Amino acid sequence: MDQLDELLCNPEKYELSPQAIDGLHELKRVFERNPFFPMEPYVYAKKYLFHFYRQKLISGDLMKSILNDF
16 A cells, blocks of 8 residues: 555656546545455455546556555
8 A cells, every 4th residue: 555655645746637536545445444355455456446547547557556565
């Protein structure tokens, strides 16, 4: 989650849109609220982030760097 925290602390550096910022905050909240997540965290994060990638809200490289934390 270090990369996710870095992105959320410096969204201007990564040129994130408000939609991407909100989505990344929501992803972080999902994992913080439920320590016994019913699904493999990597699988959920990949599915979630791929949605933003398809909408061109984040780049493929950014998606991969976030997923490396999972």
